[in-house]
Amino acid sequence: xxxxxxxxxxxxxxxxATVTVGIPVAHxxxxxxxxxxxxxxxxxxxxxxxxxxxxxxxxxxxxxxxxGVAVQGSSNVVIVDNVINDIVVYxxxxxxxxxxxxxxxxxxxxxxxxxxxxxxxxx
Numbered sequence: 001x002x003x004x005x006x007x008x009x010x011x012x013x014x015x016x017a018t019v020t021v022g023i024p025v026a027h028x029x030x031x032x033x034x035x036x037x038x039x040x041x042x043x044x045x046x047x048x049x050x051x052x053x054x055x056x057x058x059x060x061x062x063x064x065x066x067x068g069v070a071v072q073g074s075s076n077v078v079i080v081d082n083v084i085n086d087i088v089v090y091x092x093x094x095x096x097x098x099x100x101x102x103x104x105x106x107x108x109x110x111x112x113x114x115x116x117x118x119x120x121x122x123x
Contacts, residue, residue, distance in 0.1 A: 035060055046080065053078055068103070071096055081123075089116045099123040 032050040035042060041059045044051075046066035053060055054072045062069070065082040072090040080096070083103040087096050092114035099121060109116045 033062075048084070051078070051080070065101075069096060069098075087118055089118055092116065097121045 030049070031047065032052060033044060033046065034052045034054070035058060036052075036054045037058065038055050039057045040055070043061040043063065046062040046064045048065050048067055050068040050070065051060070051062050051066050052070045052072075053076050055076065056074045058073075058076045058078075060076070060078045062078065062080040065084055066080050067083075068085045069078060069080055069083055069087045070090075071078055071088070071094050073094070074091050075093045076091075077095045078097070080098040081100060083098045083101040086104045086106065087098065088106045088108065089096055090108045092109050094109065094116040096116075096118045097120075100123070105118050107116050107118055
């Protein structure tokens, strides 16, 4: 008597297996913007992409709509016209202000006892 394993049947092609993986629907565009450095002052068009700001003492103004905003480091100031999906802040003494949108807000620094500011402000 011969016993066949699942792997052996699959390898022999006697057992068909179909694996379906759900692919999340994302509305962000390619071409995310990355600002990395110290003391950078810049105004840019977000173009419905994600804005990543990493470093310290950066002052970034994003015009138009951003899919998301992620800030890491310390003492960064980011002002955004509109945020579609989310704002995530790591580090301490970070300020993210947005004029429009209803993004989810996640202050990872505050979870660790650090002080950051994420606020919706009038245009």
